[in-house]
Amino acid sequence: MDNRNLINDGIDAKDLPDRNGYFGEYGGSFIPPELQKVMDEVSEAYERISRDPSFLEELKDLEQHYTGRPSPIYHAKHLTAAVGGADIYLKREDLNHTGAHKINHCLGEVLLAKRMGKKKVIAETGAGQHGVALATAAALMGLECDIYMGEIDVMKEAPNVSRMKILGAKVISVKSGTRTLKDAVDEAFKAYLADPVNQIYCIGSVVGPHPFPMMVRDFQSVVGLEARDQMQEMTGRLPDSIVACVGGGSNAMGIFSAFLDDKTVSLYGVEPAGEGLDTPNHAATIGKGKVGILHGFKSYVIQDGNGEPMPVYSIASGLDYPGVGPQHSYLHDIGRVKYTSATDREAVEAFYALSRMEGIIPALESSHAVAYAVKLAEKLGKGKNILVNLSGRGDKDIDFVLRNYPLVEYEPDEKEENKYKEFLSHIQKRQ
Ligand SMILES: *Cc1c(COP(=O)(O)O)cnc(C)c1O
Numbered sequence: 001m002d003n004r005n006l007i008n009d010g011i012d013a014k015d016l017p018d019r020n021g022y023f024g025e026y027g028g029s030f031i032p033p034e035l036q037k038v039m040d041e042v043s044e045a046y047e048r049i050s051r052d053p054s055f056l057e058e059l060k061d062l063e064q065h066y067t068g069r070p071s072p073i074y075h076a077k078h079l080t081a082a083v084g085g086a087d088i089y090l091k092r093e094d095l096n097h098t099g100a101h102k103i104n105h106c107l108g109e110v111l112l113a114k115r116m117g118k119k120k121v122i123a124e125t126g127a128g129q130h131g132v133a134l135a136t137a138a139a140l141m142g143l144e145c146d147i148y149m150g151e152i153d154v155m156k157e158a159p160n161v162s163r164m165k166i167l168g169a170k171v172i173s174v175k176s177g178t179r180t181l182k183d184a185v186d187e188a189f190k191a192y193l194a195d196p197v198n199q200i201y202c203i204g205s206v207v208g209p210h211p212f213p214m215m216v217r218d219f220q221s222v223v224g225l226e227a228r229d230q231m232q233e234m235t236g237r238l239p240d241s242i243v244a245c246v247g248g249g250s251n252a253m254g255i256f257s258a259f260l261d262d263k264t265v266s267l268y269g270v271e272p273a274g275e276g277l278d279t280p281n282h283a284a285t286i287g288k289g290k291v292g293i294l295h296g297f298k299s300y301v302i303q304d305g306n307g308e309p310m311p312v313y314s315i316a317s318g319l320d321y322p323g324v325g326p327q328h329s330y331l332h333d334i335g336r337v338k339y340t341s342a343t344d345r346e347a348v349e350a351f352y353a354l355s356r357m358e359g360i361i362p363a364l365e366s367s368h369a370v371a372y373a374v375k376l377a378e379k380l381g382k383g384k385n386i387l388v389n390l391s392g393r394g395d396k397d398i399d400f401v402l403r404n405y406p407l408v409e410y411e412p413d414e415k416e417e418n419k420y421k422e423f424l425s426h427i428q429k430r431q
Pocket residue numbers: 100101102129130204205206245246247248249250251252318319363365366391392393
Protein backbone atom coordinates (compact mmCIF):
# COMPACT_ATOMS: atom_id res chain seq x y z
CA MET A 1 0.00 0.00 0.00
CA ASP A 2 1.20 3.46 -0.86
CA ASN A 3 0.46 5.75 2.09
CA ARG A 4 0.46 8.94 0.10
CA ASN A 5 -2.94 10.57 0.18
CA LEU A 6 -4.56 13.98 0.12
CA ILE A 7 -4.48 14.37 3.89
CA ASN A 8 -0.77 13.75 4.42
CA ASP A 9 0.26 15.45 1.20
CA GLY A 10 3.20 17.69 2.07
CA ILE A 11 4.42 15.89 5.19
CA ASP A 12 7.81 14.20 5.24
CA ALA A 13 8.39 10.45 5.58
CA LYS A 14 4.86 9.75 4.45
CA ASP A 15 6.20 6.46 3.04
CA LEU A 16 6.14 5.26 6.62
CA PRO A 17 4.69 3.05 7.90
CA ASP A 18 5.28 0.21 5.41
CA ARG A 19 2.33 -1.78 4.05
CA ASN A 20 2.12 -3.81 7.26
CA GLY A 21 2.10 -0.77 9.49
CA TYR A 22 5.78 -0.82 10.53
CA PHE A 23 8.03 2.13 11.25
CA GLY A 24 11.33 0.21 11.19
CA GLU A 25 10.74 -2.55 13.72
CA TYR A 26 7.94 -0.68 15.53
CA GLY A 27 4.19 -0.58 15.10
CA GLY A 28 2.44 -3.42 13.29
CA SER A 29 -0.71 -5.08 14.52
CA PHE A 30 -0.71 -7.57 17.39
CA ILE A 31 -4.39 -8.34 17.85
CA PRO A 32 -6.74 -11.34 17.75
CA PRO A 33 -7.74 -12.48 14.22
CA GLU A 34 -11.35 -11.34 14.63
CA LEU A 35 -10.15 -7.82 15.44
CA GLN A 36 -7.64 -7.90 12.58
CA LYS A 37 -10.50 -8.32 10.12
CA VAL A 38 -12.09 -5.18 11.55
CA MET A 39 -8.81 -3.23 11.38
CA ASP A 40 -8.31 -4.27 7.75
CA GLU A 41 -11.71 -2.76 6.99
CA VAL A 42 -10.69 0.49 8.67
CA SER A 43 -7.43 0.50 6.67
CA GLU A 44 -9.23 -0.01 3.40
CA ALA A 45 -11.81 2.65 4.17
CA TYR A 46 -9.10 5.14 5.16
CA GLU A 47 -7.10 4.41 2.03
CA ARG A 48 -10.15 5.07 -0.12
CA ILE A 49 -11.51 8.08 1.74
CA SER A 50 -8.16 9.82 2.20
CA ARG A 51 -7.85 9.97 -1.59
CA ASP A 52 -11.32 11.40 -2.05
CA PRO A 53 -11.22 15.18 -2.63
CA SER A 54 -14.72 15.59 -1.15
CA PHE A 55 -13.52 14.08 2.17
CA LEU A 56 -10.60 16.48 2.26
CA GLU A 57 -12.90 19.37 1.42
CA GLU A 58 -15.32 18.49 4.22
CA LEU A 59 -12.46 18.12 6.71
CA LYS A 60 -10.83 21.41 5.70
CA ASP A 61 -14.15 23.22 5.97
CA LEU A 62 -14.68 21.94 9.53
CA GLU A 63 -11.10 22.78 10.49
CA GLN A 64 -11.58 26.33 9.33
CA HIS A 65 -15.11 27.12 10.45
CA TYR A 66 -15.58 24.80 13.42
CA THR A 67 -12.16 24.33 15.05
CA GLY A 68 -10.90 27.79 14.10
CA ARG A 69 -7.88 26.80 12.02
CA PRO A 70 -5.27 27.87 11.23
CA SER A 71 -4.27 28.34 14.85
CA PRO A 72 -1.96 31.35 15.20
CA ILE A 73 1.71 31.38 16.10
CA TYR A 74 2.57 33.80 18.87
CA HIS A 75 6.03 35.19 19.60
CA ALA A 76 6.36 34.91 23.41
CA LYS A 77 8.35 38.13 23.78
CA HIS A 78 8.19 38.47 27.55
CA LEU A 79 9.19 34.88 28.21
CA THR A 80 11.97 35.25 25.65
CA ALA A 81 13.22 38.44 27.33
CA ALA A 82 13.07 36.85 30.79
CA VAL A 83 15.16 33.89 29.65
CA GLY A 84 17.52 36.07 27.64
CA GLY A 85 18.31 33.47 24.98
CA ALA A 86 16.68 32.13 21.82
CA ASP A 87 13.30 33.49 20.72
CA ILE A 88 10.38 31.32 21.80
CA TYR A 89 7.32 30.96 19.53
CA LEU A 90 4.10 29.13 20.42
CA LYS A 91 1.84 27.23 18.03
CA ARG A 92 -1.50 27.98 19.66
CA GLU A 93 -3.38 24.67 19.59
CA ASP A 94 -4.84 25.79 22.93
CA LEU A 95 -7.08 28.15 20.95
CA ASN A 96 -8.84 25.34 19.08
CA HIS A 97 -12.49 24.63 19.85
CA THR A 98 -12.48 22.31 22.93
CA GLY A 99 -9.09 23.69 23.93
CA ALA A 100 -6.51 21.27 22.59
CA HIS A 101 -5.06 19.51 19.54
CA LYS A 102 -7.21 16.40 20.08
CA ILE A 103 -10.13 17.84 18.07
CA ASN A 104 -7.89 17.61 14.95
CA HIS A 105 -7.87 13.81 14.90
CA CYS A 106 -11.34 13.38 16.39
CA LEU A 107 -12.94 15.30 13.51
CA GLY A 108 -11.04 13.10 11.05
CA GLU A 109 -11.96 9.87 12.84
CA VAL A 110 -15.65 10.70 13.18
CA LEU A 111 -15.85 11.87 9.58
CA LEU A 112 -14.33 8.53 8.57
CA ALA A 113 -16.84 6.69 10.79
CA LYS A 114 -19.70 8.52 9.13
CA ARG A 115 -18.46 7.72 5.64
CA MET A 116 -18.09 4.06 6.64
CA GLY A 117 -21.77 4.09 7.63
CA LYS A 118 -21.11 3.55 11.35
CA LYS A 119 -23.81 4.52 13.84
CA LYS A 120 -21.65 4.80 16.91
CA VAL A 121 -18.10 5.82 17.85
CA ILE A 122 -16.51 4.36 20.98
CA ALA A 123 -13.32 5.11 22.86
CA GLU A 124 -11.59 4.94 26.17
CA THR A 125 -10.56 8.03 28.05
CA GLY A 126 -8.28 8.63 31.03
CA ALA A 127 -8.56 12.24 32.11
CA GLY A 128 -11.53 12.73 29.82
CA GLN A 129 -9.86 15.00 27.24
CA HIS A 130 -10.11 12.50 24.39
CA GLY A 131 -13.65 11.61 25.49
CA VAL A 132 -14.76 15.23 25.35
CA ALA A 133 -13.15 15.86 21.94
CA LEU A 134 -14.72 12.70 20.51
CA ALA A 135 -18.13 13.43 22.06
CA THR A 136 -17.93 16.90 20.48
CA ALA A 137 -17.21 15.54 17.01
CA ALA A 138 -19.92 12.88 17.42
CA ALA A 139 -22.49 15.49 18.45
CA LEU A 140 -21.56 17.59 15.45
CA MET A 141 -21.93 14.70 13.01
CA GLY A 142 -24.96 13.10 14.58
CA LEU A 143 -23.37 9.82 15.68
CA GLU A 144 -23.85 8.02 18.99
CA CYS A 145 -20.84 8.01 21.28
CA ASP A 146 -19.89 5.59 24.09
CA ILE A 147 -16.93 6.54 26.28
CA TYR A 148 -15.35 3.95 28.58
CA MET A 149 -13.74 5.42 31.65
CA GLY A 150 -12.31 3.85 34.82
CA GLU A 151 -14.45 4.43 37.90
CA ILE A 152 -11.59 6.25 39.62
CA ASP A 153 -11.18 8.59 36.67
CA VAL A 154 -14.94 9.21 36.56
CA MET A 155 -14.69 10.47 40.12
CA LYS A 156 -11.49 12.41 39.56
CA GLU A 157 -12.54 14.14 36.33
CA ALA A 158 -16.14 15.09 37.13
CA PRO A 159 -16.26 18.24 34.94
CA ASN A 160 -15.23 16.28 31.84
CA VAL A 161 -17.80 13.59 32.63
CA SER A 162 -20.45 16.32 32.75
CA ARG A 163 -19.23 17.76 29.46
CA MET A 164 -19.49 14.39 27.72
CA LYS A 165 -22.99 13.86 29.07
CA ILE A 166 -24.14 17.31 28.00
CA LEU A 167 -22.75 16.57 24.53
CA GLY A 168 -24.95 13.48 24.42
CA ALA A 169 -22.31 10.79 24.96
CA LYS A 170 -22.83 7.78 27.20
CA VAL A 171 -20.10 7.47 29.83
CA ILE A 172 -19.55 3.88 30.91
CA SER A 173 -17.86 3.64 34.28
CA VAL A 174 -15.47 0.65 34.31
CA LYS A 175 -15.34 -1.11 37.65
CA SER A 176 -12.85 -3.90 36.88
CA GLY A 177 -9.15 -4.12 37.75
CA THR A 178 -7.49 -0.90 38.85
CA ARG A 179 -10.58 1.02 37.60
CA THR A 180 -8.36 3.31 35.49
CA LEU A 181 -7.29 3.77 31.88
CA LYS A 182 -5.92 0.29 31.14
CA ASP A 183 -9.17 -1.39 32.22
CA ALA A 184 -11.18 1.15 30.24
CA VAL A 185 -9.19 0.16 27.12
CA ASP A 186 -9.92 -3.53 27.75
CA GLU A 187 -13.66 -2.91 28.18
CA ALA A 188 -13.88 -0.68 25.13
CA PHE A 189 -12.16 -3.31 22.96
CA LYS A 190 -14.55 -5.96 24.29
CA ALA A 191 -17.52 -3.78 23.37
CA TYR A 192 -16.00 -3.11 19.94
CA LEU A 193 -15.64 -6.82 19.20
CA ALA A 194 -19.25 -7.39 20.23
CA ASP A 195 -20.48 -5.16 17.38
CA PRO A 196 -17.81 -4.15 14.85
CA VAL A 197 -20.46 -3.54 12.18
CA ASN A 198 -22.28 -0.58 13.73
CA GLN A 199 -19.42 0.77 15.85
CA ILE A 200 -15.91 2.02 15.31
CA TYR A 201 -13.16 2.46 17.89
CA CYS A 202 -11.56 5.92 17.75
CA ILE A 203 -8.10 5.84 19.31
CA GLY A 204 -6.93 9.01 21.10
CA SER A 205 -3.29 9.21 20.00
CA VAL A 206 -0.74 7.86 17.50
CA VAL A 207 -0.91 4.46 19.22
CA GLY A 208 -2.75 1.14 18.81
CA PRO A 209 -2.62 -1.30 15.90
CA HIS A 210 -2.14 -0.21 12.29
CA PRO A 211 -3.64 1.96 10.74
CA PHE A 212 -4.22 4.20 13.79
CA PRO A 213 -0.66 5.51 14.33
CA MET A 214 -0.58 6.56 10.67
CA MET A 215 -4.14 7.85 10.50
CA VAL A 216 -3.97 9.96 13.67
CA ARG A 217 -0.60 11.36 12.53
CA ASP A 218 -2.06 12.29 9.16
CA PHE A 219 -5.00 14.08 10.80
CA GLN A 220 -2.60 15.96 13.12
CA SER A 221 -0.15 16.87 10.34
CA VAL A 222 -2.15 20.03 9.63
CA VAL A 223 -0.38 21.54 12.69
CA GLY A 224 3.11 21.14 11.22
CA LEU A 225 2.07 22.14 7.71
CA GLU A 226 0.53 25.38 8.96
CA ALA A 227 3.48 26.10 11.27
CA ARG A 228 5.97 25.70 8.43
CA ASP A 229 4.33 28.46 6.40
CA GLN A 230 3.61 30.67 9.40
CA MET A 231 7.19 30.60 10.72
CA GLN A 232 8.59 31.44 7.28
CA GLU A 233 6.17 34.32 6.99
CA MET A 234 6.96 35.64 10.48
CA THR A 235 10.73 35.14 10.60
CA GLY A 236 11.76 34.53 6.98
CA ARG A 237 13.04 31.02 7.71
CA LEU A 238 12.35 27.70 9.38
CA PRO A 239 12.72 27.45 13.17
CA ASP A 240 16.02 26.10 14.52
CA SER A 241 14.26 23.82 17.01
CA ILE A 242 10.79 22.46 17.60
CA VAL A 243 9.63 21.23 21.02
CA ALA A 244 6.52 19.18 21.87
CA CYS A 245 5.38 17.11 24.83
CA VAL A 246 4.98 13.36 24.32
CA GLY A 247 2.34 11.19 25.95
CA GLY A 248 1.14 8.85 23.21
CA GLY A 249 2.73 11.37 20.89
CA SER A 250 -0.01 12.76 18.62
CA ASN A 251 0.62 16.49 19.06
CA ALA A 252 4.36 15.90 18.65
CA MET A 253 3.92 13.81 15.46
CA GLY A 254 1.55 16.47 14.17
CA ILE A 255 4.10 19.25 14.36
CA PHE A 256 7.23 17.13 13.62
CA SER A 257 5.81 15.49 10.50
CA ALA A 258 6.28 18.54 8.27
CA PHE A 259 9.94 19.03 9.30
CA LEU A 260 11.42 15.51 9.30
CA ASP A 261 13.41 16.11 6.11
CA ASP A 262 14.72 19.53 7.24
CA LYS A 263 18.09 18.63 8.69
CA THR A 264 18.60 22.18 10.01
CA VAL A 265 15.55 21.84 12.27
CA SER A 266 16.25 20.03 15.56
CA LEU A 267 13.25 18.19 16.99
CA TYR A 268 12.71 17.57 20.72
CA GLY A 269 10.08 15.34 22.34
CA VAL A 270 9.55 16.02 26.03
CA GLU A 271 8.42 13.10 28.20
CA PRO A 272 7.05 13.47 31.72
CA ALA A 273 9.75 12.85 34.33
CA GLY A 274 7.16 13.10 37.12
CA GLU A 275 8.89 13.11 40.48
CA GLY A 276 12.21 12.27 38.81
CA LEU A 277 13.61 9.64 36.45
CA ASP A 278 15.41 7.98 39.37
CA THR A 279 12.04 7.37 41.12
CA PRO A 280 9.34 4.92 39.99
CA ASN A 281 6.95 7.87 39.55
CA HIS A 282 7.37 9.04 35.97
CA ALA A 283 6.07 8.14 32.51
CA ALA A 284 9.23 8.60 30.42
CA THR A 285 8.62 5.71 28.04
CA ILE A 286 11.47 6.24 25.59
CA GLY A 287 13.85 7.38 28.32
CA LYS A 288 13.22 4.46 30.63
CA GLY A 289 11.20 1.82 28.74
CA LYS A 290 12.15 -1.31 26.80
CA VAL A 291 10.83 -2.63 23.53
CA GLY A 292 7.61 -4.58 23.99
CA ILE A 293 4.01 -4.95 22.89
CA LEU A 294 1.13 -2.96 24.33
CA HIS A 295 -2.44 -2.40 23.11
CA GLY A 296 -1.76 -4.13 19.81
CA PHE A 297 1.49 -2.49 18.68
CA LYS A 298 5.25 -2.78 19.20
CA SER A 299 7.10 0.14 20.72
CA TYR A 300 8.98 1.22 23.81
CA VAL A 301 6.94 0.29 26.87
CA ILE A 302 7.48 0.84 30.59
CA GLN A 303 7.20 -2.77 31.74
CA ASP A 304 8.13 -5.18 34.49
CA GLY A 305 10.29 -8.29 34.12
CA ASN A 306 7.34 -10.26 32.70
CA GLY A 307 6.59 -7.74 29.97
CA GLU A 308 3.51 -6.42 31.80
CA PRO A 309 3.01 -2.66 31.51
CA MET A 310 3.76 -0.94 34.82
CA PRO A 311 1.75 1.80 36.45
CA VAL A 312 3.15 5.17 35.41
CA TYR A 313 2.73 8.63 36.79
CA SER A 314 2.75 12.26 35.69
CA ILE A 315 1.22 15.42 37.07
CA ALA A 316 -0.33 15.76 33.59
CA SER A 317 -2.88 12.99 33.14
CA GLY A 318 -2.68 13.30 29.35
CA LEU A 319 0.97 12.18 29.47
CA ASP A 320 0.37 9.31 31.86
CA TYR A 321 0.75 6.34 29.46
CA PRO A 322 3.21 3.40 29.67
CA GLY A 323 3.62 3.23 25.87
CA VAL A 324 4.45 5.67 23.08
CA GLY A 325 3.53 5.89 19.40
CA PRO A 326 5.68 3.55 17.27
CA GLN A 327 6.92 6.32 14.96
CA HIS A 328 8.48 8.02 17.98
CA SER A 329 10.38 4.84 18.89
CA TYR A 330 11.64 4.74 15.32
CA LEU A 331 12.60 8.43 15.24
CA HIS A 332 14.46 7.93 18.52
CA ASP A 333 16.42 4.94 17.22
CA ILE A 334 17.47 6.68 14.00
CA GLY A 335 18.38 9.80 16.00
CA ARG A 336 16.09 12.20 14.13
CA VAL A 337 14.24 13.32 17.27
CA LYS A 338 15.89 13.83 20.63
CA TYR A 339 13.72 12.66 23.53
CA THR A 340 14.20 14.45 26.80
CA SER A 341 12.03 15.07 29.85
CA ALA A 342 10.70 17.62 32.33
CA THR A 343 9.64 16.97 35.92
CA ASP A 344 6.31 17.86 37.55
CA ARG A 345 8.00 20.74 39.31
CA GLU A 346 9.51 22.14 36.12
CA ALA A 347 6.14 21.86 34.38
CA VAL A 348 4.38 23.77 37.16
CA GLU A 349 7.01 26.51 37.04
CA ALA A 350 6.51 26.82 33.29
CA PHE A 351 2.73 26.81 33.81
CA TYR A 352 3.00 29.83 36.10
CA ALA A 353 5.68 31.52 34.01
CA LEU A 354 3.59 31.49 30.84
CA SER A 355 0.47 32.53 32.75
CA ARG A 356 2.15 35.47 34.47
CA MET A 357 4.36 36.68 31.64
CA GLU A 358 2.16 36.14 28.59
CA GLY A 359 -1.37 35.80 29.96
CA ILE A 360 -1.60 32.29 28.53
CA ILE A 361 -2.55 29.47 30.93
CA PRO A 362 -1.15 26.31 29.32
CA ALA A 363 -2.28 22.73 29.92
CA LEU A 364 0.05 20.89 32.32
CA GLU A 365 0.90 18.57 29.41
CA SER A 366 2.02 21.49 27.22
CA SER A 367 3.83 23.02 30.20
CA HIS A 368 6.37 20.19 29.91
CA ALA A 369 7.27 21.43 26.42
CA VAL A 370 7.46 25.04 27.62
CA ALA A 371 9.75 23.98 30.50
CA TYR A 372 12.19 22.31 28.14
CA ALA A 373 12.00 25.18 25.63
CA VAL A 374 13.13 27.58 28.37
CA LYS A 375 16.21 25.46 29.07
CA LEU A 376 16.94 25.10 25.38
CA ALA A 377 16.56 28.87 24.80
CA GLU A 378 19.26 29.50 27.39
CA LYS A 379 21.53 26.95 25.79
CA LEU A 380 21.04 28.06 22.16
CA GLY A 381 21.33 31.76 22.93
CA LYS A 382 20.18 34.85 21.05
CA GLY A 383 19.49 34.74 17.34
CA LYS A 384 17.97 31.24 17.31
CA ASN A 385 14.26 30.44 17.11
CA ILE A 386 12.37 27.76 19.03
CA LEU A 387 8.84 26.74 18.15
CA VAL A 388 6.78 25.07 20.90
CA ASN A 389 3.60 23.14 20.16
CA LEU A 390 1.28 24.52 22.83
CA SER A 391 -1.00 21.48 22.68
CA GLY A 392 -3.77 22.72 24.98
CA ARG A 393 -5.08 25.25 27.44
CA GLY A 394 -4.90 24.87 31.19
CA ASP A 395 -8.48 25.56 32.25
CA LYS A 396 -8.86 21.92 33.26
CA ASP A 397 -5.79 22.16 35.53
CA ILE A 398 -6.36 25.38 37.45
CA ASP A 399 -7.99 23.92 40.59
CA PHE A 400 -5.41 21.17 40.85
CA VAL A 401 -2.47 23.55 40.50
CA LEU A 402 -3.83 26.09 42.97
CA ARG A 403 -4.54 23.41 45.53
CA ASN A 404 -1.22 21.61 45.26
CA TYR A 405 1.16 24.32 44.14
CA PRO A 406 -0.36 27.53 45.44
CA LEU A 407 1.46 30.67 44.40
CA VAL A 408 -1.60 32.69 45.30
CA GLU A 409 -4.04 32.45 48.15
CA TYR A 410 -6.60 29.75 47.71
CA GLU A 411 -9.36 28.76 50.05
CA PRO A 412 -11.51 25.86 48.92
CA ASP A 413 -14.97 25.67 50.46
CA GLU A 414 -15.78 22.83 52.81
CA LYS A 415 -17.82 20.81 50.34
CA GLU A 416 -14.97 20.88 47.81
CA GLU A 417 -12.54 19.85 50.51
CA ASN A 418 -14.60 16.78 51.46
CA LYS A 419 -14.89 15.68 47.86
CA TYR A 420 -11.13 16.02 47.55
CA LYS A 421 -10.50 13.95 50.67
CA GLU A 422 -12.80 11.23 49.35
CA PHE A 423 -10.90 11.18 46.10
CA LEU A 424 -7.56 11.00 47.91
CA SER A 425 -8.71 8.04 49.97
CA HIS A 426 -9.64 6.22 46.74
CA ILE A 427 -6.24 6.92 45.29
CA GLN A 428 -4.56 5.66 48.46
CA LYS A 429 -6.62 2.46 48.40
CA ARG A 430 -5.47 1.93 44.85
CA GLN A 431 -1.77 2.02 45.79
C1 LIG B 1 -3.95 14.40 25.54
C2 LIG B 1 -3.06 15.57 25.56
C3 LIG B 1 -1.67 15.45 25.34
C4 LIG B 1 -0.98 14.15 25.15
O1 LIG B 1 -1.32 13.45 24.01
P1 LIG B 1 -0.31 13.26 22.79
O2 LIG B 1 -0.96 12.18 21.99
O3 LIG B 1 1.01 12.87 23.34
O4 LIG B 1 -0.25 14.55 22.08
C5 LIG B 1 -0.91 16.60 25.31
N1 LIG B 1 -1.46 17.82 25.52
C6 LIG B 1 -2.78 17.97 25.75
C7 LIG B 1 -3.31 19.34 25.98
C8 LIG B 1 -3.62 16.86 25.78
O5 LIG B 1 -4.93 17.02 26.03
